[in-house]
Every structure is written in C-alpha cells, then in structure tokens.
Amino acid sequence: MGPPPTHSPVTGNPVPPHYIHSSSPHFTLTDGRTLLLRGINLASSAKTPRGQPGAQLEGFWEHAIDGKMSFVGRVLELDEADEHLERLKGWGFNSLRYVVTWESIEHEGPGKYDQEYLDYTVKLLRKCKEHGFLVYIDPHQDLWSRFSGGSGAPYWTLLACGLNPQSFTQTGSAYIESEWPSPSSPNPSSYPAMIWATNYSRLACQTLFTLWFAGRDYAPKCIIDGVNIQDYLEQHFFDAMRQLGKAIAEAGDLLDECVIGWDSLNEPNAGYLSIPDLSQHGKESVLRVGPMPTAFQAMRMGMGSAVEVENWKFGPLGPKRDGSVTIDPKGVRAWLDPEVEREGSRYGWKRGKDWELGTCIWGLHGVWDVETDELLQPDYFDFYRGASSPSPSSAADGPLPLRKVDFGADYWLPHWRRYAPVVRSFHPEAIHFIQSPVFQVPPKIEGPEIQGRAAHSSHFYDGLTLVTKHWNWFNADALGILRGHYASVLLGVKVGESAIRRCMRDQLGMLRSDGLTALGQFPTIMGEIGIPFDLDKKKAYVDGDYSGHIRALDASLNACDGGNMLNYSIWTKDDRERMLDYRTTTSQNDLVGKISNNRSRANSKASSLNSSTYPSRDSSALKLNSLPSASPSSTSLAPTTCDSPTSTTLSEANASLKPQRPAYLSTTSSATLGASSSISNSTSYQPINLNDGSRAIAAFCRPYPTKTVGIPLDINFDIRSSKFTLTIKVEAGDVADSELPTEIYVPLIHYAAFPSRVSQVISDDLREEEEQEEQEEDGGPAFPSASASASDDKGGDIRLDLPNEALEEDPRALALDVKVSTGRWETEGQTLRWFYPRPSSGSVTVKIELQRTHGAIPTW
Secondary structure, eight states: OOOOBBTTTTTTTTTTTTTEEEESSEEEETTEEEEOOOEEEGGGGGOEEEOOTTTTTTTHHHHHHHHOOTTTTSSOOOOHHHHHHHHHTTTTEEEEEEOOOHHHOSSHHHHHOHHHHHHHHHHHHHHHHTTTEEEEEEEBBSSGGGTSSSSOOOOOHHHHHTTTTGGHHHHOOOGGGOOOOOSSSSSSOOOOHHHHHHGGGGHHHHHHHHHHHHHHHHHOOOEEEEEEHHHHHHHHHHHHHHHHHHHHHHHHSBBBBTEEEEEEESSSTOOOOOOOOOTTGGGGOOOOOOEEEEHHHHHHHTTTTOEEEEEEEEEEEEEEEEEEEEEETTTTSSSSOGGTTTOOOOTTOOBTTOOTSSSHHHHHSSEEEEETTSSOOOTTTTTTSSSSSSSTTSTTTTOOOOOOHHHHHIIIIIHHHHHHHHHHHTTOOEEEOOOSSTSSOOOOOOTTTTTTTTEEEEEEOOOOHHHHHOOOSSOHHHHHTTTTTSSSGGGEESSHHHHHHHHHHHHHHHHHHHHHTTOOOOOEEEEEOOSSOHHHTTHHHHHHOOOOHHHHHHHHTTSSSSSSEEEEEEEOOOSSSOOOSSOOOOOOOOSSOOOOOOTTTTGGGGBOSSTTOOOOTTTTTGOGSSSSSSSSSSOOOOEEEEEOOOOHHHHHHSSSSSOOOOOOOBBBSSSSSTOOOOOOOOSSSOOOOTTTTBBSHHHHOOOOOESSSSSSEEEEEEEETTTEEEEEEEEEEEEEEEOOOOOEEEHHHHHSHHHHHHHHEEEEEEEEHHHHHHHHHHHOOOSSEEEESOOOOOOOOOOOOOOGGGOOOTTOOOOEEEEEESSEEEETTTTTEEOOOSSSSEEEEEEEEEEEEOOOOOOO
C-alpha cells in the first residue's frame, strides 16, 4: 500500500495529523495505519420536531402551515449528550452518521433559516469531537417529507409542487401515521407494519421524486419563480445545506478534525422513472401492504375518482393478495386548490401561466386525460426525454426511437454532480460519501468532483426479517433476486443459519464490489444497516428476551466482516424506550432504549449481561464515565503486556491465566477528552452498568481492528464462542513508525473477567432469581463472595485463589487467551495493542486470535 500522501489531493496543502485519507479501498490515517469506521446513526429522533411525535395528529398540520416548530435537541439534548456519547464510545463506536433534515433548517418558509438549530448543531458536534468521534453529515429523507409519510423536506415544498398534503390520506396518495386510518377517526396504533414503505409507490412520493430529479424533462410546464420546479427545489435544498455547512465551518475547529465528510441525499428514489406501463404494477412496487393502486389508478384517485384496487396483507412469508378494495375520495383531490393562490402564495412565489392548479400535472403533460380517465401514454416515464434525446421529427425518414431512461446515470448522477461543488464550497477537504440508488448497480462515477476524497455509501437491511418481523430459519438472496441472478425466486432461497449468514456476506460483498467498480479504489461504508426491534409482535418489550434480535443483528454485522472489511453505521441511536414504527418519523430499530431506571425481571432477560438489575441511573456506581473506551486518550499506568516471538497464549506467557488489574487511564476519562473522571486508583471497585439502555448489545458491541498496521484481509467474530481472528497483510513502508501498533477494540461485554461486575448475570431460573433477590433484600451480598470457586467453566466470573486483600473484582478486567503469529501485545481498557515487526521488503501476513478464557459469557 505504501505510505499515505503528505499533501491534500484537493488543495495541495500539507495535511494535518488528524487528516483522514480516502484514496484507497480503506480509510487511512496520516501515520499510515488503516482506519475502520464502525459507528451508529445519530439519531432517528432528528426526523421530527420537538413535541410532535409521528403518531400525534394534534398540531401536525397547524405547525406545518405556520412553520412554528423547532428541531433543537432532537438529535440529543445538549445537557444529556455527554452521557449518551460516553456510552456509545464505551461500546466501541468511533464514528457517527449525523442525521439532519432539510425541514429542520428551513421549516418556516423558503429562505427562512433556523439559526437556533444551526447553533445547536455546532454545539452538539463539538461534544462529538470531545468524545473522539468522526462524523459525516447525512441529509436525511424518507418518502420525501413528514407530510407524505416519512421525513425530510419542509411542508412548503409540497405546496410548491402543486400538491395538497392534507388530502393525501383520503385520496390514498400517501398514508400518514398520525391520520391512519382516516383523518376524522385516527388510530395510529393500528398503522400496519411496513405500510410506510409502500408510500414510495403512491402518487405523492412518485410525483415528488420525479419533479425533484427530472422535472425539467417530464414536467416542463411546472414553472415557479421563472424556473422549473426541479431547479427551484434543488436550489433551496443546496442553499439550506450551505447554511449548515457555513455554520460548521465558521466554528473553526470541526471540519476535518471531527466532521470528515457529507453524505449525498439519503436513499434517492426514482419516482415514476423507468415504469414501463403506468397501468400495471411493476418492480417499483415490490413491497405491497394495504390498498395498492397502480400508478395510473393512483393518478385517478388523486383527482377524486373512486377506484377499485388490489389489497394486500402480510402472511407468514411476507405480503400476499387479500382481494380488492374500493378507494373513494368522494371528489377530494390531492392537488392544491387554485383558490389558495388566487391572491398570491403566502410564500411569495409565482407560477408560470401554463401551470394550472387543482388538476393533476401529469394530465397537463398529456400522460392521461383527466376528463375521460383515459391513459394516453402508459410508457411516458420509461423513456429518456432529456435534451440529448432524439426528437421524433429529427430524422427525414421517420422518427428516431427514444431510448430507455437510466435513472442512475441520467438523473441521480447529474444531481450529485451539482451537489458535490456545494459541499466543497464550505468544506474543501470533505470526503464525499456517495449514496447511489438503493440496491441498484450504480453508474460509473468519475470526474473532477471526486478529487481523491470519496467513499461509496451503501445501505443494507435483511428484507425478510424486516417484512415478517421475525428471525426465520430461512432467508433469501434479495440482492441477487432483484438483479436477476436467479431463474426463479425459489432458487434464491437460503435454508439454515449458516447458509443465511454466507448469503448476507455475499450480498454485502456485491455492494462493496459495486463501489469499487463504479467509483474506483475508494472505501465502502454501509451508511445504514440493522434490524427492526419490534420483532414477534414486540414480545421482547414485555419479556426482555432479545435473543432473536441478537441472532438477526449478528448475521447482518457479521456480513460486514470476513474479506469484506466494511465500515458501517448501524441504524440507529435514539434516547427513547418505546417507538411506534420502523424508520418513519419514529423508529423501531433503535439499538438504544430508554436508560433503565427500574429493576425489572422482564427486562433482565434482555441479555445475561443486563442493565436493569441495578438501581437508578443516578447512582454513582452505575455511571458510564468509568467505562474505558476503545481508544484511550491517556497513558496507561499498568498495561497488561505479553511478548510473543512466534505463537503464544496468555497462559503460556504468564504461566497461568490471571485477570490483571485494569489498565488505568490515570484520572482522565477515556471517554471524555479533558474531563474529570470517577476512575479511582483505589482497590475498591464499583460495578459498571455497561449495557444500560441497550438492546441486543451482544450483537452490536463486537471486537474489530480500529487502527491497523497494514491492510486487514479478514476478520471474523463468533459470538457463541467469543473467538475473534484478524489476518493482516503488512508491506514494507506501510507505516514509517516501527513502534505504532495495530489497535483492536476488545469489548467487556464479551471478554470481561467478572461479568457480574459489568452487569449482574441473571439466572434463567426464576426461582433462583427470586432467592437471590430475597438474599439481597435481607442484606446479603449483591455479588458472589470472595470464597467462590476458583473458576466457572460455564463462562461466568473467574475467581482467583489469592489472599483476601487481592480479591477485589475490577469490572474492567479482561480475561483473554491470545495467540499471535509474531510480536507482542498489551491491553489498556478495552483496547488491545499488537506490536509486530515490518518486513524490510515485500510483504508478510500476520494473524492474531483471541478468545475469552473459559469460554463466552452466556448471552444466547
């Protein structure tokens, strides 16, 4: 690989020590080590304003219209941020995908920016920096806007497109959670699972995304303030991002040190583009729940006509047909009444003379006849209609055929090319996290916008688990099926957990290959990956059993390992305990529930390392500022070390395995730079509450190499046995400093010597649990006594036959068996540092293997 460049590929300036290189298949530090970014999306709560959860209809339209809302505090409350960020750092995360929406910046009207929100964002990003996180900004949307069933764009953008969102539910143009099943009798708790995602194939979203990406070519009559609606929307979005970028840049200490890049628009959607026949269901509506009109039926419904449409429901294997239903809007239209702008728009815009309000814009453009309900051009959106498209009258011997539209190459990529310079204008050294259309083969991405600063940003979800809300014994190669790799869907089915895990790893390998092929030798990051947490009818919320969730999430994250070596940002972090729906305005696949305040037997089954067995979070014994992070910031006072010229185990090197005293981080918190810490040098240790507020921590809190001397070739972690292996290719000259180690995050959740000091081990036997609780209430020991047996062969606490004064059990002590092919290693906190020699020429392969002594801590 060779040493990294010393000068920026964008500006030519010398790079500072904190600079992150991205001009190879892996992110690279200035010292030459490979950086693996593993983090979380922060946060799903950013999608909605204060006091307006997605299921709440009261105030929903009123505040949308007057624009009086605030998103301040919706990522994290500033006075609570340290606690949350500390916890995330302790779980091993080193990066954040920071969620912002266009609406949060420009909700009051075109050109009216929320300065308070911009100031808040800067303050919160500073806290992210203090905790050592690298951040990339996510301009987030789902389904265009909260007012079309998702999140993202401000309310006024829908009016600018000539739509009336307050009629969407009645016309079936979009199903909004707070209005379900009807605005007059809302019951959002009955909002069907995954119906939110079907809004992508309904009138509102299909129209909005078509105008956003291709309005100039497919809706040329839609002129507002002298420009096409496509240009109008895009310019306002770009200006809003400039306002955010300017605020971050003017902070002076965030760009490149903390904020390393910017994602492109989240999950771009083609709208109507590439639909071959508007009268038929196509590949764009593969997910079907509830009433499912074709695109043409939806256009008729949007004009107030009663239409009989297919109805679908979930079965054991996913969606299945459930007869037909008639949707009757009773004359109500999804289009803005012309009376609303008779005296001019409240937002000040002026429409072109050919844009007739109150009627379907696709009727205006000859797609169908709104008077006769006749479909005139069923393939209108299937052909490219841009400037370079041949004109029917351009050939003397007859019209030339129009070519098929390619959404990625024809519309998404040109949009990104216009967006990229906007980012560079306020963040010259930004890494472009380029997110192409989900699961589609991306077009070739090259040109002056890249400048050696890019990464391919892809998304992956286990579709079957997402749809059925259950971890199944079978699954399918969804990506392969969508891309036509199988003659039939049945051939893509995978049976058994081993086959499912291999299949997922293969799918993510395909997405990584997409990036290398389309973008070139740049890193790939899974910008979103995760599972829904409301599996099995939210059973785990009652009994606390997240075992199915652990298996499902482990399968997805395991797919990022192996030879894929993928960076990722798990969806998602939130600070609430119970959410109502998945990935809409609220989220059911948050890793983090509400911080536990009560002892709950039901919740105690969430993991064998459980948070709820301790009292209130106000107890100083439970604060996570005593938890060592993955990347300590201060010198170890007593690191555990082991030299190994060839292959050694900890027990071989030290004669017998003995959990060491903690690698103290002096009196400086490893999780909060420059802040005071409750870590003490005394020999009396309080338990720490490692998984307070977490869900399925055994799956997402996993070992990985954070900084690698050389190129990591393969990593594997077996959650059942705790076995972790890492193979690295080391070339001469990779890292100039021969003393720099490879650093591996080694989580206490899997390798704690005394798991009951991390979180008390709970017996599955309720009788034993009751007896233990009674003993505690009677003043007995809360934890096993010092006279316990020498070891627990079932993976429990490790006891030492030592004098009583040495029996204090440090919750931060690790119990490791380590084998290395060469070199020496040491531990500090939750970091293992591995030092090994570099070859003088050519390359060598080195390997490390580690496992918890006496086996894994029981979690499954």
